[in-house]
Amino acid sequence: MNLQIKKKRRRAYFQLLEVLIGLFLIVTIALPIIHSFVRTYTEQTKMLRTIELDHLAHLAHAQVTEALYRDAGRTARTVKEFTDQSGSIQMDPSWFQKGSPVQQQQYDFTYEMKLKEQKKKRGQPEAEKLLLQLTITITEKGPNKVQRVYPYLLYVHRKPLT
Numbered sequence: 176m177n178l179q180i181k182k183k184r185r186r187a188y189f190q191l192l193e194v195l196i197g198l199f200l201i202v203t204i205a206l207p208i209i210h211s212f213v214r215t216y217t218e219q220t221k222m223l224r225t226i227e228l229d230h231l232a233h234l235a236h237a238q239v240t241e242a243l244y245r246d247a248g249r250t251a252r253t254v255k256e257f258t259d260q261s262g263s264i265q266m267d268p269s270w271f272q273k274g275s276p277v278q279q280q281q282y283d284f285t286y287e288m289k290l291k292e293q294k295k296k297r298g299q300p301e302a303e304k305l306l307l308q309l310t311i312t313i314t315e316k317g318p319n320k321v322q323r324v325y326p327y328l329l330y331v332h333r334k335p336l337t
Contacts, residue, residue: 231266234267235286287310310327
């Protein structure tokens with residue numbers, strides 16, 4: 176009787192060892208496969224965030240440019256007052272998609288505009304044609320403080336002062 180119990184115990188230990196070896200082989204095979212899917216997902220999320228931030232920078236560029244052209248008709252401002260501008264950009268909440276990795280509360284949008292080149296006709300006190308350097312900066316809020324800088328060139332034709 177004791178001999179049969181000892182054989183059953185040895186067999187049970189052997190079966191447990193077989194199961195553990197089988198489990199180890201399955202995990203060894205499955206881990207690299209799962210890792211590749213996780214890695215692909217994280218890279219796709221990073222790329223999606225980059226694409227969405229680029230899109231938001233272009234929308235911010237359009238917003239600043241539209242405000243600039245509306246302001247270009249005002250002839251009372253000097254070239255220096257007109258070009259040396261900076262400030263924050265108020266983003267329209269409809270620009271942010273629900274469920275996207277980029278949300279409005281996560282970023283600060285600022286711009287800076289500098290005069291790069293100007294041309295004026297003889298006898299005119301102010302330049303009519305201006306080439307401006309517009310720099311849009313998107314700063315991530317939080318501990319990382321990652322900044323993305325988007326430079327643009329703008330051409331503005333102003334009405335001459337009379």
